[in-house]
Amino acid sequence: MKKLNLSLAALAVAGAFAMPAQAAVLLGAKVGADAWYADAKINDVRADDANIQGSYYAAFEHFIPLVPNAKVRYTGVESKKFDTDFTQYDFIAYYEILDNDLISFDIGLNLQKFEGRFQSRNFDEWQPNVYSDVRLGIPATPVSLFGSFSFGSYDETSTVDGEAGILFTLGLVAADLNFKAGYRVQDYDFNYFGANQGKFMNDGFFGGVEFNF
Template sequence: MKKLNLSLAALAVAGAFAMPAQAAVLLGAKVGADAWYADAKVNDVRADDASVQPSYYAAFEHFIPLVPNAKIRYTGVESAKYDVDFTQYDLIAYYEILDNDLISFDIGLNLQKFDGRFTGRSFDEWQPAVYSDVRLGIPATPVSLFGTFSFGSYDDTSTVDAEAGVLFTLGLVAADLNFKAGYRVQDYDFNYFGANDGKFYNDGFFGGVEFNF
């Protein structure tokens, strides 16, 4: 609980400093979809049954100071070998700390929802996490580097969900079309099934598209 309280305090401070960046945006939105070719490791044993796992997200940004922006992401996770099949919803409230052509930086809180089966057992749980997202533009090119990170530790369950990659932007009339490629890792230690029986690691390359309005 202390870690969560510190995260809330840090977010409040971040919101105060984010006012100029927030004010620079009237209304904006992002929608995207990724195809993630991932292979799981369950309780420290590699499954070797890689499959394409989908991820979709949408974000809404506004001009109101101190009120966070909102993002929702869906990820379908599976490993047929170990009867793992669950959905992950990330419900994110975040502030823009920086937003320009060279760098954008967001920070916030992520309420993660897990629902499905893990090694044949049903579970339906919520977990809080700290969220951050950064994009670094390469000057005089349409190429950017990006990284997204969520970390949570609460009630003996820990979650790490991180991705990094390259983004190519094609400017359209009403929006930017972004093509993405990168690597994503989920490293979870679920405490819902007893000691040393809820370790889940999922990693692999992904590709995707994003519309930035």
């Protein structure tokens, strides 16, 4: 709980410093979809049954100071070998600390919801996380580097979800079309199933598209 309280305090400070960046944006939105070729490892045993898993997200940004922006992401996870099939929903409230052509940096809180089946056992749980997202533009090119990271530890459950990669932007009339490629890792220790029974890792390369309005 102390970790969560510190995270909330950090977010409040970030919100105060984010006011200029927020005010620079009137209204904006992002929608995207990723195809992720991932392979799971459960309780330190690798599944070796990699398959394509989908992830979809939408974000809304506005000009109102102190009120965070919002992002929702869906990720489907499956491992037939371990009889594991669950969905992860990320409900993210974040502030823009920086936003220009060279660097953008967001920070906020992510409330994750897990529901489905883990090694034949049904579960439906929530988990709080700290969230960050950064994009670094390469000058005089349409290419950027990006990374996003969510991590949290609460009630003996810990979750880390991170991705990093490269992004190519194609400017359209009403929006930017971004092509993405990168690597994503989910590293979770679910306490819901007892000690050393809920270790889960899922990692692999992904590719995707994003519309930035």
